[in-house]
Amino acid sequence: xxxxxxxxxxxxxxxxxxxxxxxxxxxxxxxxxxxxxxxxxxxxxxxxxxxxxxxxxxxxxxxxxxxxxxxxxxxxxxxxxxxxxxxxxxxxxxxxxxxxxxxxxxxxxxxxxxxxxxxxxxxxxxxxxxxxxxxxxxxxxxxxxxxxxx
Amino acid sequence: xxxxxxxxxxxxxxxxxxxxxxxxxxxxxxxxxxxxxxxxxxxxxxxxxxxxxxxxxxxxxxxxxxxxxxxxxxxxxxxxxxxxxxxxxxxxxxxxxxxxxxxxxxxxxxxxxxxxxxxxxxxxxxxxxxxxxxxxxxxxxxxxxxxxxxxxxxxxxxx
Numbered sequence: 001x002x003x004x005x006x007x008x009x010x011x012x013x014x015x016x017x018x019x020x021x022x023x024x025x026x027x028x029x030x031x032x033x034x035x036x037x038x039x040x041x042x043x044x045x046x047x048x049x050x051x052x053x054x055x056x057x058x059x060x061x062x063x064x065x066x067x068x069x070x071x072x073x074x075x076x077x078x079x080x081x082x083x084x085x086x087x088x089x090x091x092x093x094x095x096x097x098x099x100x101x102x103x104x105x106x107x108x109x110x111x112x113x114x115x116x117x118x119x120x121x122x123x124x125x126x127x128x129x130x131x132x133x134x135x136x137x138x139x140x141x142x143x144x145x146x147x148x149x150x
Numbered sequence: 151x152x153x154x155x156x157x158x159x160x161x162x163x164x165x166x167x168x169x170x171x172x173x174x175x176x177x178x179x180x181x182x183x184x185x186x187x188x189x190x191x192x193x194x195x196x197x198x199x200x201x202x203x204x205x206x207x208x209x210x211x212x213x214x215x216x217x218x219x220x221x222x223x224x225x226x227x228x229x230x231x232x233x234x235x236x237x238x239x240x241x242x243x244x245x246x247x248x249x250x251x252x253x254x255x256x257x258x259x260x261x262x263x264x265x266x267x268x269x270x271x272x273x274x275x276x277x278x279x280x281x282x283x284x285x286x287x288x289x290x291x292x293x294x295x296x297x298x299x300x301x302x303x304x305x306x307x308x309x
Binding site for chain 2: 008010012013015016025029032035037046089092093094123125126127128130132134135138
């Protein structure tokens, strides 16, 4: 079973397909869950402590807005952990404030820089595109360690 | 924070237990409603906390129980039931719209993708259809790719 980073991190479709084809999707939910469940930290409401932006410094410089560093404190370790990545190019739902936008660019850049297998797609807008979309993801995931063909 | 909470033996907050997982179950089926899913889910896993919603369910519990529940519930309509992880447990006051007002953070993303899952369902159905084998192997269409610098150069040369 490979760990597959999904972009956008909140994507229902990618999360479902990666898990359905036998791999582990790495997305926002897992990072947030780790935060909200960790006992011993008590920094309400989201248990984001001053340590987190420091972790983000590993990925973004200090003059970068703290929102980017905060987000990278969640996504950065997942990108390092990932064995592969799936990126949806036209993910309008990932649009947000400048912190979100810069984080999205940085996430895609870091994924490419890691030189792990990456699949880039666009959302399907018809049944035929849906078939191609699922086919491409299935083929990509089957080629990873622990995939159906290995 | 008390010592017991710090040790992880009691929930840090109500419904938040270290090691528990929460998942969304979305259904987009003409044959199945969220209420049908909830009834079946209660039968399969009584130890899992189940919340029925307009789009399906939010389930919370131990990882083993939730995985079993999800596997079983998918069988009801494998191509039209979609599952994803959730960070917060259901009803958590930090995310629940009952406390915050307005749509729950993340709702718009789900709303956006739920308009497209019908096409993904078609793709999943095609995996079992030998007539669609060629289409499944086809690469995504060329025009979906961003314009390459080489192609831009060709266009400039042609004009």
